[in-house]
Amino acid sequence: MSHGGAESEGLFPEEIPAGEISVPEPLAGRGRALLRRAAYPLLLAATVAVAGAALSLGWDPERVSPLFLVGVLLYLTVLERLIPHQRDWHPSAAEWRWYGVYFLLTMAGSAVAQLLVARAVGVVAPADPALPLGAEVPVALLSGSLAGYLAHRLGHTNRWLWRLHGVHHVPQKVNVANNGVNHVLDIVVAQGAVQLTLALVGFSREAVLAAGLFTAAQGYFVHANIDVRIGRLNHVLASPEQHRLHHSTDLAEAGHYGSDLSCWDHLFGSFTWHPGREPAAVGLSDPTSFPGTGDILASLLHPLRRAKRRRSGPA
Numbered sequence: 001m002s003h004g005g006a007e008s009e010g011l012f013p014e015e016i017p018a019g020e021i022s023v024p025e026p027l028a029g030r031g032r033a034l035l036r037r038a039a040y041p042l043l044l045a046a047t048v049a050v051a052g053a054a055l056s057l058g059w060d061p062e063r064v065s066p067l068f069l070v071g072v073l074l075y076l077t078v079l080e081r082l083i084p085h086q087r088d089w090h091p092s093a094a095e096w097r098w099y100g101v102y103f104l105l106t107m108a109g110s111a112v113a114q115l116l117v118a119r120a121v122g123v124v125a126p127a128d129p130a131l132p133l134g135a136e137v138p139v140a141l142l143s144g145s146l147a148g149y150l151a152h153r154l155g156h157t158n159r160w161l162w163r164l165h166g167v168h169h170v171p172q173k174v175n176v177a178n179n180g181v182n183h184v185l186d187i188v189v190a191q192g193a194v195q196l197t198l199a200l201v202g203f204s205r206e207a208v209l210a211a212g213l214f215t216a217a218q219g220y221f222v223h224a225n226i227d228v229r230i231g232r233l234n235h236v237l238a239s240p241e242q243h244r245l246h247h248s249t250d251l252a253e254a255g256h257y258g259s260d261l262s263c264w265d266h267l268f269g270s271f272t273w274h275p276g277r278e279p280a281a282v283g284l285s286d287p288t289s290f291p292g293t294g295d296i297l298a299s300l301l302h303p304l305r306r307a308k309r310r311r312s313g314p315a
Contacts, residue, residue, distance in 0.1 A: 103180035135219030179223035248279030
């Protein structure tokens with residue numbers, strides 16, 4: 001690789017000073033810049049491709065969704081190493097163990113939410129939806145996104161729900177691994193609200209699958225510790241730039257409750273991002289108000305403890 005890099009710059013191997021046989025910094029810099037620009041479009045293209053294949057080939061959503069999520073996690077984990085936003089936000093070995101336990105709890109909470117919605121609503125998806133699939137998918141996406149936004153915002157503004165959701169805001173770093181740091185009941189409430197909305201409206205199974213793949217990809221993308229900027233698309237789509245502000249310890253800038261679309265933050269006055277704006281620190285404004293992330297049992301039991309009068313999380 002070093003020889004190819006040298007020849008591309010008009011140098012031959014014998015002209016390279018000793019000890020400097022490596023990829024030249026300008027080439028490495030261009031490579032990083034290219035990856036920063038391509039990373040998000042590649043993720044969106046993969047999401048569209050998987051959704052299109054699943055719909056046209058009739059793939060089982062119960063298999064497609066978890067496999068797609070694993071692929072997204074692997075992709076973003078690699079990007080975190082190649083183009084990190086903050087190198088000191090990489091998880092330690094101990095944090096990987098904690099995050100793994102939380103991830104399993106999150107998956108369990110998601111399964112419980114699906115079961116409760118199915119039991120409460122029954123099979124309500126119509127055999128012949130009123131809208132064609134091409135129109136139904138964006139409507140399902142908007143409906144689920146709005147429900148998710150409202151549930152998330154309630155998680156910050158309702159005193160009891162904050163005692164569940166605040167577990168997610170304890171870490172003082174934001175990366176793809178700790179996106180799964182959640183109280184299991186918080187997942188049941190938040191995802192149950194979204195799925196109940198989609199079920200009651202009566203979207204087809206195919207529309208829910210397509211919208212769900214986009215939502216899952218976006219949810220982990222915005223939480224990734226990657227140096228990616230999407231420019232003016234920030235006013236339509238959620239991004240890591242916005243979500244780092246959401247985790248800010250400065251409550252004045254910690255809006256951005258939308259994890260997939262940013263239009264609701266604009267509509268409801270919680271959009272605080274502007275180019276170059278970065279939080280000084282992330283985590284809780286009062287770190288003593290919740291147990292540490294490593295205290296998994298204490299975090300799960302935290303809602304049962306007597307609440308402090310002063311709430312200490314993003315507003």
